[in-house]
Amino acid sequence: xxxxxxSLFLSVREGDSSVINCTYTDSSSTYLYWYKQEPGAGLxxxxxxxxxxxxxxxxxxxxxxxKKDKHLSLRIADTQTGDSAIYFxxxxxxxxxxxIFGTGTRLKVLA
Amino acid sequence: GAVVSQHPSRVICKSGTxxxxxxxxxDFQATTMFWYRQFPKQSLMLMATSNEGSKATYEQGVxxxxxLINHASLTLSTLTVTSAHPEDSSFYICSARADxxxxxxxxxxSWLTVV
Numbered sequence: 585x586x587x588x589x590x591s592l593f594l595s596v597r598e599g600d601s602s603v604i605n606c607t608y609t610d611s612s613s614t615y616l617y618w619y620k621q622e623p624g625a626g627l628x629x630x631x632x633x634x635x636x637x638x639x640x641x642x643x644x645x646x647x648x649x650x651k652k653d654k655h656l657s658l659r660i661a662d663t664q665t666g667d668s669a670i671y672f673x674x675x676x677x678x679x680x681x682x683x684i685f686g687t688g689t690r691l692k693v694l695a
Numbered sequence: 696g697a698v699v700s701q702h703p704s705r706v707i708c709k710s711g712t713x714x715x716x717x718x719x720x721x722d723f724q725a726t727t728m729f730w731y732r733q734f735p736k737q738s739l740m741l742m743a744t745s746n747e748g749s750k751a752t753y754e755q756g757v758x759x760x761x762x763l764i765n766h767a768s769l770t771l772s773t774l775t776v777t778s779a780h781p782e783d784s785s786f787y788i789c790s791a792r793a794d795x796x797x798x799x800x801x802x803x804x805s806w807l808t809v810v
Binding site for chain 2: 619672676682686
């Protein structure tokens, strides 16, 4: 069945880089997304990558896509305490506009 | 840019009552909207696809009589949790597909607490 997996927790020190990993299942997904959810808040789209791309960089964020292994990662450079949140990867099901979300990774940034 | 608004953002209701959550596209038309639910410390799960002018399509395991969806206009879908129970307490979030461009926009979500 469809399943998007992420590690549950990640803890880093302020100023270090964070790498959040995700594996997905639908090889026909056109876009893959990263969302951020702060405590008690909604979803914020951080970035997305088209499936024919290997990498996308947007300021402190770098997305890497390994389509062969169905592996997606989000690297946050110079992680700040304000980056503490839950990060969800998501894939859109081909032919629909439904999203399958990963389990979410709770990032904790230590000062 | 395009915005999807959900209301209320937080609601507390008594067990046995019904509560309605609105999802509104503010500057675009959306024939199709989606409702998701997030259980505590879990991921978001698609509940149903809301189609303007027709019945919603529910995902397997979601009770359509429990979670009533109405998409009466091109900018508004509502989710009504009927006869709410404490286990319905959750984070409900909608997304809307813009008719022009097919981009998906998410609302900010609604926190429901049933006491």
